[in-house]
Amino acid sequence: xxxxxxxxxxxxxxVKIGDKTIKYRPWNTKEEKNYLLVSGSKENPTFExxxxxxxxxxxxxxxxxKKDLTEGEKYLLLLEIRKFSISETIDLKFECVKxxxxxxxxxxxxxxxxxxxxxxxxxKLDNKVFYFGKPKTEKLVExxxxxxxxxxxxxxxxxxxxxxxxxxxxxxxxFTFEELYEFVSNLPAKEFDELSKEFNEMKxxxxxYLDTYxxxxxxxxxxxxxxxxxxxxx
Numbered sequence: 001x002x003x004x005x006x007x008x009x010x011x012x013x014x015v016k017i018g019d020k021t022i023k024y025r026p027w028n029t030k031e032e033k034n035y036l037l038v039s040g041s042k043e044n045p046t047f048e049x050x051x052x053x054x055x056x057x058x059x060x061x062x063x064x065x066k067k068d069l070t071e072g073e074k075y076l077l078l079l080e081i082r083k084f085s086i087s088e089t090i091d092l093k094f095e096c097v098k099x100x101x102x103x104x105x106x107x108x109x110x111x112x113x114x115x116x117x118x119x120x121x122x123x124k125l126d127n128k129v130f131y132f133g134k135p136k137t138e139k140l141v142e143x144x145x146x147x148x149x150x151x152x153x154x155x156x157x158x159x160x161x162x163x164x165x166x167x168x169x170x171x172x173x174x175f176t177f178e179e180l181y182e183f184v185s186n187l188p189a190k191e192f193d194e195l196s197k198e199f200n201e202m203k204x205x206x207x208x209y210l211d212t213y214x215x216x217x218x219x220x221x222x223x224x225x226x227x228x229x230x231x232x233x234x
Contacts, residue, residue: 011060015080017073023060026085031057067138072115072206079109098219107210118204125191129166158199
């Protein structure tokens, strides 16, 4: 038997995310090096960089199941793999907002990651009913992910979650993104504000921060991370 045949290619771990049971393995040295090379050559590695290097190879049938995973679920999966690949904690240093002393601690990932599952519903506005749900295609998600302007990003994120619209009992569910963009852009401002408010209450949320206390003066501190890539290693 050749040496390379000894390389393990199975997926020994399972995790339940949403209604899906997913099999995965820890990332290996080659994948770790590839990610560190990318993160070192780019000021801000994209989630696609992380996904292509650390999820595609480490999750069983990832190319098939990724279309059924939300953005937040992909983050949760990545963190689950990180726990087994490196540690369930991250070594963290922060300066206290009060006494200015440097704190050093091992922070549990479960205390850093804050996730709220989406709870989609319909929204009634005047003679219209908007039906929300998970984006229909990965291409729509990528459209939002690539948007640089924060206001436009929020607007497009709302749009890709609209499944259909009912107007005076007539149902519209085969519109293009461009048609939907134009239609929603022409809603009365008051109606859009209400639609946006309702969507913000139902949408999936994923945030990374740590509420903790200074080890010297016991002052409350909030450590905010720039993104998930900030604590993949540490």
